[in-house]
Amino acid sequence: MAEQHPASGGADQSEDPGNFSPAISSPGNGTSTPAPSSETQGAVPAAVAPHPGSQSLVKPVFYVPDEIVVCVGAEDITVDLNAVSQQAEAFNAVRQARQRTEGKAGKDAHDVAGTGDGSGNGAKEAVLSFEDFAPGVQVFKNVVKYLEAIAAEERAAAAAAGELGVPAGVLKVNPGAFHLELDTDNVCNYLEAAAILRCPRLLRDSVLAPAAKELSSRRVLALLERILQITSRAEGAEGPSAPEPSARRDSPSYKVVESDGDASIDIEEEYVQGGVGGDGQEDGTAHEQVMQAFCQVIQRLCARLDAVDFKLTSALAAGSTWASLEVLRAYRIKVENLGRMNYALQSMTSTVKSFFYEEDKSQQQLKQEWKEHHFALHVFRKQIIESTLNSKNSSLKASAEKAMAGDGDYEVVPNDEDDYQEVLMQKPQASVLAEDDIPEAICDGVTDTTLAGLSGFVAYCDPLQTPPVLAAAMVRSLLLVSQVERARTLFESVFVRSRKVQAMVTGAAIPVDFLGSVRMHRVASIVLRRILARYESLPRGEFCHLVEDVLLKDFHDVSHCIELVLVNSLIQDIVVYCRVRTRSVGHLEDKLPENENSEAVGGSGGPVSPGDAELLRVRKVGEALFAAAFVLHNGFLPLTEEPDRKGENWPAGPLGVAECPWDSGDLDLPLLRHVPGSEDALHLLRRVLLRGLFRRQRAEIENDVPTTVRLWELGRWPTCRDAVLISEAFGFVGNCWRTLHDAKAKATWGDDGKDGRANWVADEEDLYQMFSDLEFWRLQPKELLTPWVPPQLLACHIAARCKLLDEQQRAVFEDNRNNLVEINRLRLIVTQLFAKLEVVEKRSLQSSQKQAEVIQTVRSLR
Known part of the structure; x- marks a missing residue:
């Protein structure tokens, strides 16, 4: 009617x-x-007559x-x-x-x-x-x-x-x-x-x-398909738009009420009320009102469809982006409201029919029906390809057409020989998914507006079945709409098998913080190393965050990170870069409070300028990376030593040749104060320190005693137990003592006067303290036979050794006396035991005799 x-x-x-x-x-x-x-x-009419009762004419x-x-x-x-x-x-x-x-x-x-x-x-x-x-x-x-x-x-x-x-x-x-x-x-x-x-x-x-x-369900379905086609033409004429007229599924306004009456009408009204502001809403611009009206129409038509007719097909995916998303939301609501009883009834009915209609069942299997994942994936892929092919940018359009016309091969060009085995193993899988995926050129060229409008489809896609390049575009779309947690979850699911996702992390399209959630995979360390390789072009803040938070915090306990990243020569280059680039602000470290970060004092009222504060932060990050990689890189010393240089006994190396950053001056000796306190680290620290001190001494650069003393303290020599290192250090201090006495012998009273004598006295005291830091008593006597050692030090050493020997002799004498007492006690016990043994032997002999007599008597009685 x-x-x-x-x-x-x-x-x-x-x-x-x-x-x-x-x-x-x-x-x-x-x-x-x-x-x-x-x-x-x-x-x-030319004018409207005045209203009755009015006193004047109306304009x-x-x-x-x-x-x-x-x-x-x-x-x-x-x-x-x-x-x-x-x-x-x-x-x-x-x-x-x-x-x-x-x-x-x-x-x-x-x-x-x-x-x-x-x-x-x-x-x-x-x-x-x-x-x-x-x-x-x-x-x-x-x-x-x-x-x-x-x-x-x-x-x-x-x-x-x-x-x-x-x-x-x-x-x-x-x-x-x-x-x-x-x-x-x-x-x-x-x-x-x-x-x-x-x-x-x-x-x-x-x-x-x-x-x-x-209207019947079939007519509603046909009408819905025509409406969706119209929305697609309208969006193509006006440009893509992504309104959000419908409520999110997790929003408070979204709810579905089931009643015993006309359930379809109740669900329809409740869905539209939760999705759109109302039938008579007139707020907003005209375009927004049109979008809201279209969405309301799509919602109501989908609510009036029967579950048998409401199937996700390509016809329902022919609409615009927002229209297809409304269809997908309505489909989920329809499926959720069928209830468990309906599913059970349909399952039982299909089971019964399978016994009688086996031929029809085989024919029905040929017709494929899309699930939510396939529908959302189809719309996502179609919209990305169409938006790129219809782009106003001629170069982007040409590259997209070329990519679509190509064979879709995925070339892998690894930067290393053996570290990309995981990526190379993915190539057969990528070829299988190529027909459902998109070329990387289209993924790179799609605009942010298009991806932001398609972000709603990501929630309906299964990450395990999503092609790798499309998965990368989905992660990017979620980031554009600030859905960071969903983007991280999707990233974790597709990172290992999607080379495009890995490349987007390297290209900063995906935050590098996401690598922390996939650090258990070996390829994560490979990607991290590729990002670190661009350390010179990274902004200072991003570089510091990458090294300090990602590498040294998230990956610090990962075994493959140590193998692939920290041991790599790239780390040495980064440490040198941080030290060399920040050398101009090294003197500002003393101005910073010990318990404050360099970023906190970089404001207008801080002791340093913001630019210097950034450099100081880079310096701190380099020092932390130096401490973490010091042992792994053998103290940044040369990897091998030639035999004619006596191995470790030649600490300075060949003069005039820079074999390591310590020789070239890229790394300075004060950096050693950041070395950790483990035995291996301290051993390498002393080797590096002696190498630097010997080279300074031979080149006569910064070889004065006060400077040497300040650097000497970095070696923590009182805890050194290595005789080889002690011998090298003893020889270095002996050379310093000889140099000081040579200067005293060449000088006269008129040259330096009292000031020179005062300096000599202070230098002698410092060198004497350096000798006393060494446990040179561990050395062989022939190494002590040198005139360039303070005689009182040797005398004290001999007296200490004699006292020690005297104490040892007394201890040996006391031990000998105790041993004699014990020996006498043991002798007495042995004598007593020997006497008891003789008595036992006599008794045994008597017993044998009596036994023989008894046997003889028994024989005579027979």
Whole structure:
């Protein structure tokens, strides 16, 4: 049964000579014709009569139509652009195009002097054409009349509110003057026409009509497919958009209520109320209202589909991005509301049918139905490819076309020989998924706007079944909409098998912090090393974060990171880079508080400038990396020593040749204060220190005693137990002592005076302290036979050794005496035991004799 839907139900319907009637209903087939009023005839009275009771004349109000010619099929139809442009976005686009063309030439819709024949002439210049308008010409005419009636109603409402300068009650509209008579035969045409013209009010009125609710599920499905195709054409004409009219599934406004009555209607109403603000929402821009109306139509049509007909197919994926997402959300709601009992009943029914319809079952298996994952993946892939191929950037479009025309091979160019075995093993899998995947050129060229609009589909995709390049694009889309946790979860699932994801981490498209969640995989260390290889081009803040937080915190306890990253020669280059680049701010370290970070004092009121604070942070990061890799890199010493240099006994190495960063000066000896306190680290530390001190001594550079003493303390010599290192250190201090005495012998009293003598005394005391730090008593006596050792030190050493020997001799004498006492005690015990043994032997002999006698007696008795 058809039901009438007036344009509005809230206007005053009283009869008054001053009432304005925009249109009247015509009998017959549900069509309408304009009323014979001045409005529909294109003319308006010159002025509106004053309202009864008013004391003064009212300023005249005029309305002049702006007519254009619209070609629908083969028929031209005149349309009032001023009336319909505010109700349909298709006409509003024509109006905006005309305004841009005409410019600001003094045209004003409310200026009487600026209107007239010019508007009519201008209307004929812009013609809108609908070559294939499926609903038909008559439906288009009725829709235009409907829109004009709405416009007249809005003008009357504005006049009633006093916005047009007319007293309330002068202009009124009869809402029953024009209406659309909708039934099950024409409601689909009107809904499709509203979608083509993008009229939000007609979309809502049509889908909420009782006739629309009476449509069968199959007709609703066909109508839904046509609406989705229209949204795709509209999005292609206006550019991609990604509105969010529907509530998120995790939002408080989203809920589904199941009732015992008409469940489909209840679920439909509850879903739309939770998804869209309401049927009469008018807030926001016109485009947003159109999007909301489209989404409401899609939601209601999907809610009216039966579960048997609601299947995810390519036809439902032919819509725009946001329309396909609405279909996917509605499908999930439909599946969730079937209930366990419905699933059980369907399973039982299909099991029974399988016994009787085996041939039909084999035929049905040929028809594949998409799951949520395949539907979302298809839309995601299609939208990315189409947006790239239709790009306005000619170079991007050409590269995308070339990539789509190629064979889709995935070339792997490893930077190392053996470290990319995991990546190379993925190549066969990538070839299998190539037909469902996208080329990397398209993944790189897709815009951020497109990916942000497609982020809603990621929640419906299975990460384990998602192709690798598409998975990389999905991670990027989630990051664009600030869904970091979801992006991290997807990243963890696809990182190992997606080379594109790994490349995006290297290219900074994915945060490097994500590597911490996949650090158990060997390829994570490989990717981290590739990022570290760009240390010179990275910003200082990112570089410090990469080394300090990712490498030294997240990967510090990972075995393959030590093998692939920390042992690599790249670490030595990074340490040298940090030390050399920050050498200019080394003197500022003393200005920083010991318990404060360099970033905290880099402000305007800090002791250092922000630029110097960044350099200081780089310096601190380099020192931390130096401490972590010191033992692994053998103290950054040369890896091998030639035999003629006596191995470790030649600590300085060949003079004039820089074999390591310590020799070239890239690493300075004060850096050794950051070496950890393990035995291996201290051993290497002393080797490095002696190498540097000997080279300074031989080159006579910074070889003064105060500088040597400051560096000597870095060796922590009182804890050294290595005789080889002690011997080398003893020889170095002996050389210092000889140099000091040579200077004293060459000097005279008049050269240096008292100051020179005071310096010599202080230097002697320092060198004496350096000798005393060494446990040189561990050395062989021949190594002590040198004149360049303080005699009192040797005397003290000999006295200490004699005292020690005396104590040892006393201890030996006491041990000997104790041993003699013990020996005497043991002798007495042995004597006692020997006497007891003799007694036992005598008794044994007597027993043997008695036994022989008994045996003899027994024999004689026989």
